[in-house]
Amino acid sequence: MKNYSVDLKGISDNRGLLVSLESFKNVPFEIKRVYYLCKLDSQAPRGFHAHKNLKQLVVCVSGSCDFLLDDGKEKIQITLNDPTKALFIESMIWREMHNFSKDCVVMVLASEHYDETDYIRDYEVFKIKAAK
Ligand code: T46
Numbered sequence: 001m002k003n004y005s006v007d008l009k010g011i012s013d014n015r016g017l018l019v020s021l022e023s024f025k026n027v028p029f030e031i032k033r034v035y036y037l038c039k040l041d042s043q044a045p046r047g048f049h050a051h052k053n054l055k056q057l058v059v060c061v062s063g064s065c066d067f068l069l070d071d072g073k074e075k076i077q078i079t080l081n082d083p084t085k086a087l088f089i090e091s092m093i094w095r096e097m098h099n100f101s102k103d104c105v106v107m108v109l110a111s112e113h114y115d116e117t118d119y120i121r122d123y124e125v126f127k128i129k130a131a132k
Contacts, residue, residue: 004069004078006057006086019083021057021109028088029055029111036107040065040100047096049121050130055111058087063104070094072130080106094126 008026011018023030037046047068058067060080067078071093078087089095097106112118120126 002069002071002074002076004076004087004089006088008059008084008086010084017083019059021059027057027109031109031111032113033110034107035110036061036105037097038105040104040106042100042102044100045096045098048094048123049119050094050126051091051118052120052129053091053112054115054118055091056089057109058089059083059085059107059109061105061107063101065100065104065106066098068096068098072127092126092130094120094123094130 006026008019008021011020021027021031040046058080061083064079064081067080067087069076069078069087069089080087120129
């Protein structure tokens with residue numbers, strides 16, 4: 001089974017936890033974009049697409065949510081509920097996000113600027129491309 005999980009080293013003291021993310025250190029690409037998802041509706045799943053080229057590192061910095069990842073051959077579900085754990089999602093991985101907790105905040109570091117033409121939003125098209 002593919003391992004998407006990345007351990008992030010947190011620095012913890014009596015004031016709390018600090019986690020640092022740096023390109024080519026614990027992030028395996030140059031960070032060109034950061035975005036975050038918040039005020040999420042537990043009944044409104046997100047994602048349902050893959051990217052042709054984009055690589056992303058995903059951290060649930062607060063609360064929890066479930067990621068479904070699919071490389072075209074195998075599907076796995078991963079619960080994100082720890083700010084010291086990240087998911088590294090390479091290109092050509094179908095992703096869905098479900099079951100957001102009320103306090104869920106998902107931060108994403110991306111290897112490219114936003115580009116709608118990089119998205120594959122049709123699952124059948126994804127399956128055909130992933131099989132090549
Ligand atoms: C992913 C998950 C975790 C922008 O204008 N700029 C951006 O950087 C992004 C990511 C999106 N948008 C626009 C495109 C749509 O009109 O914001 C709207 C919502 O985007 P989308 O439906 O792609 O959002 P999610 O939550 O389904 O997926 C996003 C990322 O697109 C995706 O790559 O892995 O978050």
